[in-house]
Amino acid sequence: MKLWIKYALASIIGILLGSYLFPTTTLFYQQLEFARQVVLNIGRYVLLPLFFFSLTYAAYKLRMERRILAVLGKSVLIVLVSSVILMIVGTAAVLLLDPERIPILVESEHVPDLPGVQEILLALFPANLFK
Structure with a gap:
């Protein structure tokens, strides 16, 4: 399917949904926010x-073209140069701006509430894969 046909179909579907789904209630926005969160969490997977x-494919292609050492060398050089520059900027910022000490906060614990259906569904696809 051609790209312009996909754009045209997406535009038509968006216009139809926008004209039939009236976003006047907070329930609509809550459901839209829930759908957005679920879709983003699935996309992160x-x-x-x-x-x-x-x-792995890029490393294979670079190895076949015998360019992997050149790319690796440039990458290491960029990392080292940027690290030195950022260390200089950080040291200069501390010396020139004299930041205050970070305060220690004391917090109390509270009893968590029971999760609802939406929270349980969002927990099926967490934002972090390693959670």
């Missing part, structure tokens, strides 16, 4: 495998 397999 795609990122780790995509990153892992893209990284």
